[in-house]
Amino acid sequence: MPSDSLVETPLVVQQPSEIRTAVQRLREDGARLGLVPTMGALHEGHLSLVDAAREECDRVAVSIFVNPTQFGEGEDFAAYPRDLAADVSRLAERGVDLVFAPQAADIYRPGHDTTVTVGDLAARFEGQFRPHHFPGVATIVLKLLQLMPAQVAFFGQKDYQQSLVVRxxxxxxxxxxxxxxxxxIREVDGLAKSSxxxxxxxxxxxxxAAIWQALQLAAREVTGGNTHSADIVAAMRGQLRAAGIDDIDYVALADAETLRPVPEIxxxxxxxxxxxxxxxxxxDNHLLEPPASYWAP
Known part of the structure; x- marks a missing residue:
């Protein structure tokens, strides 16, 4: 990491009318641009995406926008942590070139009436418990990709369903x-880093910490040859309840591409x-790979 005396503050743009010009300048001479969309309150999980973008791309842009349309009634939109100055400082230390930090009123102008819906993938799991979430996510991501046309965008596996919806x-x-x-990116005890x-x-x-323990339990079961989803899910729920976690929205095993529940792995x-x-x-989530002998022909 560069010393403070060598850190250059990234260009911070707040107006959608100005961001395309800033992006065009970054892409001059054929530079490859990586985009990291975030809602701010940056932690090492976000910064790992920035590092991946820096490694692959010539220039890196980050968006910071707490998107109101992906929050439902009674959720934490108002309480969601916001500290733009601290976020920009962290991004400067990582060598980010451009930060786009618009206001909601500039992204969703009066009369805005278009929403992107992604169908079956978005209807399951998070879509069931947060029905407004993925239409909001898909709409803002598409807007950002239009305003900030990069060659590559970086997302974290922690929001696994979101990454599939965006793809x-x-x-x-x-x-x-x-x-x-x-x-x-995880804490020492396995808890996924989250704002x-x-x-x-x-x-x-x-x-x-029991969330990661339950996911690891699933991995051990599969590695050991147990392919019965119902048995594994029951064991995972037991792990969570043993830790005093009783308010469970879902514990599931699903096809890694379609997110359709699977009775057998x-x-x-x-x-x-x-x-x-x-x-x-x-x-949270964890990808499971059964031993080769258990794959269907």
């Missing part, structure tokens, strides 16, 4: 961009968990 959208709508999904972790009390934070599968600890909702 489906850019494929179906012929958006000329590559999507990268980068590994989840919402700051909401957890000390007791809740201790309980939250015969191919690439994802284990998905969503729970609530007090007012805080946490999600």
């Amino acid at each position: 489906r959208m850019v494929t179906d709508l012929n958006v000329p961009i590559e999507i990268r999904t980068c590994p989840t 919402r972790n700051v909401y957890l009390s000390a007791d809740e934070r201790s309980q939250a 015969v191919g690439r599968t994802v284990a998905l968990v969503a729970v609530r600890l007090g007012p805080t909702r946490l999600i």
